Amino acid sequence: MFRDYHGEEARVIEGGDAPYSTSTPYSISSGDTFEGTLSFSGDKDAIKLEVQAGVTYTISMDGIGSGGVSDTYLYLYDSNANEIAKDDDGGSGRNSEITFTATTTGTYYIGAASYNDRYSGDYRISVDADGGPTDPPTDPNAFTNDQIAAQLTDGYWNSTGRGRRAFDVSPGESLTVNLNGLNSSGRELATKALEAWTMVTGIEFRTVSSGAQITFDDNDSGAYANSTTRGSTILSSTVNVSTDWVARYGTDLDGYAFQTYVHEIGHALGLGHAGNYNGAATYGVDNHYSNDSWQATIMSYFDQVENTNVDASRAYVVTPMIADILAMQDLYGTATDLRTGSTVYGENSTAGGYYDDIADLNPATFTIMDNGGNDSINFSSVRADQKISLVAETYSDVNGLTGNMTIMRDTVIENAYSGSGNDELIGNDADNGLYANAGNDTLEGGLGDDTLSGGSGSDTFVFNINCGADTIIDFSNGLDFMKFESGADSFADLSIQDTGADTVINYDGGSITLSGVDSSVINADDFVFV
Template identity: 30%
Template sequence: MTVSYSFMTSLPSYYNADENGAWAVNDGQANNFSSFSMQQSQAAIQALNLWQEVSGLTFVEDKSGNGQIRFGNAFNTIKATGWAQQPGDNRGGDVWLDKGDSRTDNPTQETYGFQTLIHEIGHALGLKHPFKDIDDTNDSPILTGAENSYQYTNMAYDYHPDMPNVEPRNPLLYDIAAIQYLYGANMSTRTGNDTYTWGVKSDGSSEFFGSDENFISAIWDAGGIDTIDASKQTLNSVIDLQPGHFSSIGNGTDNLALAFAVDKAGKSIDYNSLDKPDKIINLIENATSGSGDDQIKGNLANNVLNGGDGNDTLYGKQGDDTLDGGLGVDSAFGGEGNDIYYVDSFNDAVTENSSEGNDTVNSFITYALSDNIENLTLIGNRALNGIGNSLDNLIFGNNSNNNLSGADGNDTLYGGDDNDKLIGGTSADTLDGGNGNDTASYFNSTGGVTVNLSTGITTGGDASGDVLKSIEYLEGSEFGDILISDSQNNYLWGMGGDDTLIAGVGNDIIDGGFGNDSMLGGKDNDTYYLGGQFSTVSTMFHSYLDLIPSTQSSIECVGCNLIFELIRVGE
C-alpha cells in the first residue's frame, strides 16, 4: 500500500482562523505555523522509513503539499511535544511538532524529538495509545505495567521500567505487531544474511549501529541466515532468539525484542504452535555473546550459539543446533533435533533428554558422554580418551594417540591417525583403527574371546559380533582367549587366563601374559613373551625366536630348523 507524505509550506485551508488572525490546530491547541527545517524533514523521512521497514506500507513524497501525511510546526498550548490526527477527516494524517520545545529542533535517532516523530506517525497511521485517552469513547484495549511503556511500544508515554530516559530507536514489539495487523508485513526487509552487532565504548555503554548510548530496539528481519552478535560485550548478556521475546544486551534489561512471527504471506502466526521453521518469517538463526556469564536461547531454526568467554548457559530448543560455550565453565541444553556441542573444560555440562535427536559432542579434552548423547569426536592434537555410554555410540579419535571406549551398546569406534586403543565393550561393535598401529582391547570382557584378524571371526565375551578394521594389535581378557594374527606385523597379548595365540605371516610379537598359554609361531621373525609357568611355544616354519621364558616353559619346533636366543628376564 502506497501512502504519500508532504511537508507543509503554508497552513492548509481546512484549519480555521480565529478573530485575531491566528489559526486553530487541533481545536485551538496551537498557532504560529512554520515549515519543517531540513533537519526535521530528514528525521521525518527516516522515521517513515522505519515504519516502512516493518510494514506493507510504501511512503512516497508528494511535493505539491497534498500528501496523505503532512508535517508542520506550531506552538502547542497543551504541553505536548507533538500531536497528530488519526486517519479520517481532512486533518487526518497531519503530524505536528511543538515550536516551543527545543528537543524537536534537531530530532536525531534515539532522542526524545525523534521518538516523538515515530509516535506521532504511528497515530497518523491509525495507532492509539496503550492507555485510555480522555476522549476515547471506544472500548479500546488497555495495557498496564511494562506493556504500557517503551519496553513494548512507542505509543506509550512511560519509559522502559528498567531504562529511564532512554528513547527507543525504532518501532517496538507491539508497534510492529499492530502495524502489520493493519497493513501487512514488509517481506523485503533484510532478506540477506544480516549481523546485528553491538560494541562497547570506553565508558562501558553499548554501540548499536553507530550509537554510543544504551538502546531500546526491536528487530524485524524477513529472511536469510542472521546473527545477533554481542561478542564485544563485557557485561552479562541474555540473548533470546524466539520471536516475541526479549534480550538483554549491554546495560539494558529486556531492551531488544524480536518481532512476532508471521507466515510467508506476511500474516501473523502462532509461533508456539509450529514445529518447523520453514513456515515462519522473522527468525534470527545464530547468536554470539561476549565475555560475561551469558545466557543464549535458540528457536525453531538450526541455531549456531557461541558463548564466548565466561560461564555461559546455552539452550538450543528445537532444530539441529550447534552449541559452543567457549572458554569458561559452560552448560548446554540442546533440546530437540540433532545437536552438536563443543566442550573445552572438564566442568562443562551437556544435557539432552531421551528421544531428543542424534547428538554429537566435539571435545578438546578427554571426555565421557553423558546420558542421551550418541556421538563423540575428539579434536585437536593432544592425546585424548573418549568414552561412550549405554547408547549405540559413534566415536572418532583425533590425529594423536587415543583410547576409545564404547561401553554398552552397538558402538562404532574410529581411531583416526596415530596409535589408538579401541575398546568396544559389550554388544556388537565396529572397531576401525585407521592409520597407525592400533589395538582392539577386550581386557574388560566378562568371558574369553576368540578374535581372528585374518578371517574377521569374532566370538565369545565382548567380542561377539564385532567387526575389526585396520587393527594391528589384539589385547585379550582375563579369561582363556584365542587370538589369531593376519599378514601384518601383529602384537597379540593374551593378558590373564590360559590363552592360545597364533601368529601368521609377518614379524609378530606374541605375549601370553599371565596364565599357561599356548603360542604358535608363523613365518618371519616372531618374538614371544612367556609369562605362565607351563606356557608352550610351537612353530611350523623356519623362524627366529626371541624368548622371554618362565620356569618349566617348553619350546617345540616341528619339522624345522629352530634358531632361538634365550633372553633372561632382567637382563
C-alpha cells in the same frame, strides 16, 4: 472439588487430597488453573490434563502465598502413566514449567511435587495451549501483544467515540509527505522516523512540496498529530513537533525527540494510544492493563521504569515495537519482502538505513523484524552480562540493559554472538549458531541442529529431549558442562562413542558432537542432570 467458572476458563481447588495416581478426581484443560496443597514433605498430587493431539501446552507450577511450596517439582505422564517430562526450575525463580506437544488426544497426568520431596505448602498449576502470544496471559491484568494491538487500532478510538482508520495503501506502495515545514533538525528526525515505519511495514514515503497525504510542521507548541477521515479511511494527516521540543530532547536517535516523531507518525497512520489517555497519564491510575509500557508499544505513555510490572531498563524506543507492528499489519497488511537476505543486526549491521546504527544507540529498546535469509544478532564486543533469546516475542538483555530487545513474531534469526560477560544464549526451533566469547556462559540451542561455542570460561550447554543433532565446537573437558533438563536422567542413559576425531553423545531424541574431543576423557563429571 470446587469450580468457579469465568468465561471458558476454570479455577479448580483441591478439596480432599489429590491421590498420586490415575484415579485422581481432579481434571483441568487449557486455560484452567488448579490450586492445591502438598500437606507434608514427600506429598505428591496428580491432576488429569485433557489434551488434543498436535497442540503445544505449557504447564506451570508455582508456590503461592506465604505458605507456598518454596521449590516446586513438576512431572508429566502420558495416558498410560509413562513419565514423559519433568522439571525443577524451568519457571521463574525456583518454580517449574514444562512445554510439550501432545502426540495423542486424551488424558495426560500432571504430577505436582517438591524438589527431592523436601517441601510442603500451597501451589498453583496453570495450563496454556500453544504457549503463543494469543493465549490468555498468566497475569489476568496483562494484555497479550494482540490485545495491545487491538487497543491501538480500535480500543483507543472507540473510547473517544471514533473508529479505526487507515490510509488506502498496502505494503510496497507509498504515501506522500511534506517536510517543508520543519527546520533541518526536525527534517532529519522525521526522515529517520518515517524510515522506522518503512522498515516494518514496507510502506514507502515519498517527499512532495504540496498536496501531501502527511504534512509535517514545527510551528505549534508541543507534539501532536491529527487526521481527516472519511469513514474508516484517512484522507490526510498532520504531524507537529515543535522546535522547542527538539531543542529540549535533542536530535540523537536514542533520544526522546526521535521517539516522539515515531509515536506521532504512528498516530498519523492510524494508531491510537496504548491506553484510553491523551496528553498526560499516571501509571497505576490511567492504564487498564499491567504491561502498558514502551517495552510493548511506542504508543504507550509509560516508560519501562514507571511501569513497575515490567522487568526492563529505561530506554528510549528506536523502532516500532511488536504490538505496533501487529497493529499496522491489521490495518495495512503484512510485508513479506523485508530483508530477505542473510542480515546482521547489531554490531557490523548489514540491515541498512538507520538500523545499522542500533548497536551504537544506548539506552535504546528495539524490535527486529526480518523476512528471510540466514540472519545474525551480533553484540560480541559488549563486556556486560547479556541474555540473547532468538525466540520470537521474548525479551533479551543487550548492551548492558535489561529487556530492551525483542524479535517480531514469525521472524526467524538463526545466529547469536555475545561478548565477554557471563552470557545466556537461547536458540529457537531453527538450526542455530550460538557463539559466546569469554565469561561463564550458558547456551541452549532448543530444537534444530545447532552449533554451539562457549568461548573461554566455564560454560554450560543445556539440552532437552528431542533437541536435534547439536555440535559443541570448543568443549573444554574439566571446565565446561553439559546440562540435561530432560532427555537423560543419569550418565548411564547416555551412549558415548568416537566418530573420527570427535565424540558423539546420544540421548533420548538427540545427539551432541564434541568437535575434536576424544571420548576417553568424557566422564560423569562433565554432566549435570536435573
